[in-house]
Amino acid sequence: MILAINPENPQKRLVNRVVECLKQGGVIAYPTDTIYGLGCDIFNRKGVKRIYQIKQRNAKKPFSFICSDLSDISTYAQVSNMAFKIMKRYLPGPYTFVLEATRTVPDLLTTQQKTVGIRIPQNPIALAIVHELGHPLVTTSANITGEEPCYDPQEIEEHLGRMIDIVVDGGIVRGEASTVISLVNDEVQVLRQGAGDTSWIHQL
Numbered sequence: 001m002i003l004a005i006n007p008e009n010p011q012k013r014l015v016n017r018v019v020e021c022l023k024q025g026g027v028i029a030y031p032t033d034t035i036y037g038l039g040c041d042i043f044n045r046k047g048v049k050r051i052y053q054i055k056q057r058n059a060k061k062p063f064s065f066i067c068s069d070l071s072d073i074s075t076y077a078q079v080s081n082m083a084f085k086i087m088k089r090y091l092p093g094p095y096t097f098v099l100e101a102t103r104t105v106p107d108l109l110t111t112q113q114k115t116v117g118i119r120i121p122q123n124p125i126a127l128a129i130v131h132e133l134g135h136p137l138v139t140t141s142a143n144i145t146g147e148e149p150c151y152d153p154q155e156i157e158e159h160l161g162r163m164i165d166i167v168v169d170g171g172i173v174r175g176e177a178s179t180v181i182s183l184v185n186d187e188v189q190v191l192r193q194g195a196g197d198t199s200w201i202h203q204l
Helices: 012-023 045-055 070-076 081-090 124-133 153-160 199-203
Strands: 002-004 028-031 036-039 064-066 095-100 115-119 137-141 166-169 179-182 189-192
Touching (some): 002 012, 028 153, 064 124, 124 137
Parallel strands (some): 002 166, 028 166
Antiparallel strands (some): 036 137, 095 115
16 A cells, blocks of 8 residues: 655654554555665564565564664664764764664564664654654665665555555655664774765774
8 A cells, every 4th residue: 555645744644654554563665865665663573574574585684773863772772972973973864873782672683793773864754653653663675685676656566565564655765775884892894885975984
């Protein structure tokens, strides 16, 4: 089902409809500031397992998740002073920052090294959903592993509609995946170059 939400001023009643779906273990496709993502409530094991099945993804490769703002991050990750300064400067934005996980994070979403990837995208719809949900949303590209990501909600509906509950239509989002940067042990390391500029790292 496609649900169109205003990309600049998301309608609260529609956002709440999406959140109710998530609370019941639903899986959604939604826009970010880079590409469309697949998401579920990080604390709903049923939803997380469904996304692994939809993506056909190795269970040893965890997903990242979206927080609504910087104040949320310390609940789910160990944030040093240096890491906080970097994230404060570059979030919201097209970055995924990898940090050591806290015990709050479900095991399905942590690596063997007990790290997590965290995003705060510059997208009003994604942030409104996470804010109303009250805790993070899983984020992974809206495609089956190995296939090209989808940019158009109509295309997502055609390819994945029978497997997910709601396609949140926030318009066409044609970008590339986020840049993934590890901040573990205060060592800044680019794990994947994507939409986010990394020239600032050399100035640290």
